[in-house]
Amino acid sequence: xxxxxxxxxxxxxxxxxxxxxxxxxxxxxxxxxxxxxxxxxxxxxxxxxxxxxxxxxxxxxxxxxxxxxxxxxxxxxxxxxxxxxxxxxxxxxxxxxxxxxxxxxxxxxxxxxxxxxxxxxxxxxxxxxxxxxxxxxxxxxxxxxxxxxxxxxxxxxxxxxxxxxxxxxxxxxxxxxxxxxxxxxxxxxxxxxxxxxxxxxxxxxxxxxxxxxxxxxxxxxxxxxxxxxxxxxxxxxxxxxxxxxxxxxxxxxxxxxxxxxxxxxxxxxxxxxxxxxxxxxxxxxxxxxxxxxxxxxxxxxxxxxxxxxxxxxxxxxxxxxxxxxxxxxxxxxxxxxxxxxxxxxxxxxxxxxxxx
Numbered sequence: 629x630x631x632x633x634x635x636x637x638x639x640x641x642x643x644x645x646x647x648x649x650x651x652x653x654x655x656x657x658x659x660x661x662x663x664x665x666x667x668x669x670x671x672x673x674x675x676x677x678x679x680x681x682x683x684x685x686x687x688x689x690x691x692x693x694x695x696x697x698x699x700x701x702x703x704x705x706x707x708x709x710x711x712x713x714x715x716x717x718x719x720x721x722x723x724x725x726x727x728x729x730x731x732x733x734x735x736x737x738x739x740x741x742x743x744x745x746x747x748x749x750x751x752x753x754x755x756x757x758x759x760x761x762x763x764x765x766x767x768x769x770x771x772x773x774x775x776x777x778x779x780x781x782x783x784x785x786x787x788x789x790x791x792x793x794x795x796x797x798x799x800x801x802x803x804x805x806x807x808x809x810x811x812x813x814x815x816x817x818x819x820x821x822x823x824x825x826x827x828x829x830x831x832x833x834x835x836x837x838x839x840x841x842x843x844x845x846x847x848x849x850x851x852x853x854x855x856x857x858x859x860x861x862x863x864x865x866x867x868x869x870x871x872x873x874x875x876x877x878x879x880x881x882x883x884x885x886x887x888x889x890x891x892x893x894x895x896x897x898x899x900x901x902x903x904x905x906x907x908x909x910x911x912x913x914x915x916x917x918x919x920x921x922x923x924x925x926x927x928x929x930x931x932x933x934x935x936x937x938x939x940x941x942x943x944x945x946x947x948x949x950x951x952x953x954x955x956x957x958x959x960x961x962x963x964x965x966x967x968x969x970x971x972x973x974x975x976x977x978x979x980x981x982x983x984x
Contacts, residue, residue, distance in 0.1 A: 635673035658719035740869025878912035
């Protein structure tokens with residue numbers, strides 16, 4: 629196996645997972661045709677591995693994809709998977725379940741551990757002392773909203789990470805013509821997820837002048853701005869993370885809806901504020917929104933990878949069929965790995981619950 633890229637000659641990093649292909653953290657392979665490439669992280673060149681080195685590595689890659697792989701994007705011919713430190717580009721019809729939102733469940737679990745850490749408590753105590761001294765000297769920041777009696781750790785983490793406002797602009801209320809110039813995080817609990825004219829998620833901010841409790845009388849934000857604002861608000865509100873049980877309940881809610889898109893649509897049809905949604909549905913909505921954004925980016929990457937694979941496959945076919953000794957090629961084709969089977973959803977749930 630190669631230890632350096634054939635194109636730029638930079639060393640390939642050890643992946644620590646594959647015994648028969650120890651170098652390279654991005655691997656492309658085609659179990660149907662028996663192709664195997666190491667993709668350089670520096671120049672992104674596809675290094676075609678010699679035929680005699682592929683058989684055991686292909687079996688190992690299929691087992692890794694089956695047992696640990698998570699499909700994050702796919703086209704008709706290429707699937708992009710994450711498996712530990714490895715990025716796998718698998719050529720052929722997708723054979724694994726596409727459950728990208730589980731990664732966000734793990735992120736929420738890590739966020740909970742960070743919130744409960746000693747470091748977070750020390751930071752809160754330090755800021756509390758600074759705030760006390762600043763208040764005595766008349767140097768307090770009016771934009772900081774911290775409840776020292778209830779959730780000071782969460783409020784400090786929110787202020788340090790997000791500031792005080794999720795959005796700035798000029799949005800007119802259609803009823804009283806008052807203008808919304810900023811959306812404060814501490815008032816974001818009362819916003820409503822809406823369905824925009826283009827079918828995408830929107831955000832309704834209750835008008836404080838005409839009627840802050842009526843869902844219809846809102847300042848409306850739509851499009852990418854609204855999606856970004858809603859993602860920031862949910863991250864702000866869910867700063868404490870979530871337990872394994874709540875993550876499992878949130879994922880089950882998405883699964884019950886059928887897809888992240890249908891779950892988000894159901895949220896908008898209820899016309900509920902984020903305050904009423906707090907808990908499992910708020911966690912599920914954050915997971916769904918982040919998954920939707922990453923899905924779009926990964927789909928673009930998967931289509932780019934398919935274009936690169938078509939070029940590399942043509943070159944690999946010439947090398948294998950015309951430049952490789954026939955006895956080596958025939959021996960290799962007799963030992964191609966068996967196609968993997970999908971992982972059951974119960975295995976994905978066990979992985980998430982065991983992440984803690």
